Amino acid sequence: MRLIARWLDLRERIDVLLEGLPASMEGAERGRCQHLVYGVVRHYSRIGAVLDTLVAHPPRFVTRAVLYVAAFELIESAGEEADTGLVAKIVHHAVERTKELASPAEARLVNAVVRKMAAILPVQKAPGPVAPAEALANYFSHPEWLVRRWLADFGAAPTRKLLEWNQAPAPLYARWRDPAHPAPEWLQPSEWGGFYSVSSGHWAEVGPLLRAGSLYLQDPATRLSVGLLAPLAGETVLDLCAAPGGKSLLIVDALGSGRIVAMDLPTARIDRLTENLSRTAGVGAALVQADLLENGAKMLKEHGLPAEYSAILIDVPCSNTGVMRHRVDVKWRLQEADFAKHARQQGALLAAASRLLAPGGRLVYSTCSIDTVENEAVVKAFLDRHRGFTLKQSAVAVPWVDRHDGAAAFLLTRD
Numbered sequence: 001m002r003l004i005a006r007w008l009d010l011r012e013r014i015d016v017l018l019e020g021l022p023a024s025m026e027g028a029e030r031g032r033c034q035h036l037v038y039g040v041v042r043h044y045s046r047i048g049a050v051l052d053t054l055v056a057h058p059p060r061f062v063t064r065a066v067l068y069v070a071a072f073e074l075i076e077s078a079g080e081e082a083d084t085g086l087v088a089k090i091v092h093h094a095v096e097r098t099k100e101l102a103s104p105a106e107a108r109l110v111n112a113v114v115r116k117m118a119a120i121l122p123v124q125k126a127p128g129p130v131a132p133a134e135a136l137a138n139y140f141s142h143p144e145w146l147v148r149r150w151l152a153d154f155g156a157a158p159t160r161k162l163l164e165w166n167q168a169p170a171p172l173y174a175r176w177r178d179p180a181h182p183a184p185e186w187l188q189p190s191e192w193g194g195f196y197s198v199s200s201g202h203w204a205e206v207g208p209l210l211r212a213g214s215l216y217l218q219d220p221a222t223r224l225s226v227g228l229l230a231p232l233a234g235e236t237v238l239d240l241c242a243a244p245g246g247k248s249l250l251i252v253d254a255l256g257s258g259r260i261v262a263m264d265l266p267t268a269r270i271d272r273l274t275e276n277l278s279r280t281a282g283v284g285a286a287l288v289q290a291d292l293l294e295n296g297a298k299m300l301k302e303h304g305l306p307a308e309y310s311a312i313l314i315d316v317p318c319s320n321t322g323v324m325r326h327r328v329d330v331k332w333r334l335q336e337a338d339f340a341k342h343a344r345q346q347g348a349l350l351a352a353a354s355r356l357l358a359p360g361g362r363l364v365y366s367t368c369s370i371d372t373v374e375n376e377a378v379v380k381a382f383l384d385r386h387r388g389f390t391l392k393q394s395a396v397a398v399p400w401v402d403r404h405d406g407a408a409a410f411l412l413t414r415d
Contacts, residue, residue, distance in 0.1 A: 004065035014329045039072040041328045046141040047071040063106045070094040070114045078122040087118045161400035170325045172198040178214040192220035213279035221405035224395045225366035226250045228411040234258045240314040243269035245276030252280045259284035308358040316346045318369040322406020339373045346378045363412045370406040379410045388415045
C-alpha cells in the first residue's frame with residue numbers, strides 16, 4: 001500500500017519502486033507484494049472509474065492506495081470459488097491497514113467504499129466481441145487512444161486477445177547457464193529450446209542461482225534477435241544499447257569463445273550490465289559507456305577496440321508495446337506522439353550502428369515493440385537511404401500468437 005501510494009503520487013517506475021523492497025522480504029511475502037502492486041497498476045483506470053462514482057473528493061494518497069489494493073483483491077475474487085467470507089476478509093484487512101497508515105475517520109470511509117465496490121467490481125462483465133474502443137479501454141484498463149491504434153493495426157479479435165494478455169499475470173521464464181550441471185527439476189522445459197518455466201514456490205532456490213550466474217530470468221522473445229544474429233564461435237560481437245545485459249549474456253552463451261563489446265549510456269542500468277558482463281566465463285568482455293550517436297566510434301578507439309565488427313546487435317529503445325504484460329506501467333507513461341519520436345531516434349541509431357559494420361558483416365536491428373512504425377518502417381527507411389545494405393531475414397512475434405512477449409528483429413547485411 002505504501003508503494004502504491006508512492007506510485008499514485010510520483011508515478012515512479014514500478015521496477016524502481018520494487019527494488020526498494022527490504023532485502024528481508026523474500027519468498028511468498030515478496031511475491032504477494034509484487035502481485036498486488038502489479039495488479040493495481042494493471043487495473044488502474046478500471047478501478048479509478050468505479051472509485052470516482054463512490055467518492056466525491058479523492059482521499060489522500062495512502063488512503064487511496066488502500067482502496068486500490070482492496071479493489072484489485074475484489075477483482076481477483078471474481079475468479080475464485082464461492083467464498084462467502086472472502087469479501088469480509090478484504091474489507092477487514094483494508095480497514096485495519098487504514099487505521100495503521102491513516103486515521104480512524106479514513107478507516108470508516110474505506111469500510112463504506114470497499115463494501116460498495118464489492119457489489120460492483122466482481123460482477124462487471126467483459127465487453128462483447130465487437131465492443132467499441134471506449135468499452136474495451138474501460139474494462140481492460142488501457143488508454144483509449146492505444147486501443148484505437150491497435151484496432152486499426154490488428155483488428156478486433158487480435159486486439160481483444162492482446163488486451164486480455166496484458167491484463168494476466170506474467171509467467172516467469174529463465175535460461176539455465178551452467179553446462180556442467182543439469183537444470184533443477186523444478187525448472188520445467190518450455191516449448192522454446194533453452195528456456196524453462198520457473199515453478200512457483202521456489203524463490204529460495206532461485207535467488208542463489210541468480211547470484212551465482214547459473215540461472216538468468218529471461219523471456220523467450222529475446223531469442224529472436226540473437227537467433228538471427230547467429231554468433232559464431234571465436235568472433236567479436238558488438239552489442240549496442242546493451243543494458244541491462246540479458247541479450248549480452250545470450251550472445252555470450254551462443255559464442256562459447258570469442259569476445260563481446262557492450263556499449264550503452266552511463267545510466268543507472270549500467271550497474272546491471274556490469275554485473276552481467278562479469279559472468280562471461282570463456283568469452284572476453286569489454287564495456288564501453290558512450291552515446292552511440294555522439295561519440296560511440298571515438299570511445300571504441302579510446303578503449304583500444306576495433307572500429308568495425310562482423311556481427312552487431314542493436315536493441316533500440318522503443319515503446320515497449322510488446323512487453324506490457326511484464327512492464328505494467330508502460331501504458332500509463334506512453335503518449336501517442338512517442339511512436340514517431342522513437343522512430344526518429346531508432347533510425348538514427350540504426351544508421352550509426354551501420355557505420356561500425358564491416359563489409360560482409362551482419363547487423364540485427366531489434367525492438368520489443370509490436371508497432372510497424374518502430375519496426376518495418378524504420379528498416380525500410382534505412383534501406384531506402386543506405387543502398388549497400390540488404391534485408392536478409394526478419395522475425396516478428398506477437399503475444400496472442402507466439403504466447404510470449406512481443407518482439408521484432410531484422411537481419412541486415414552489408415555488401
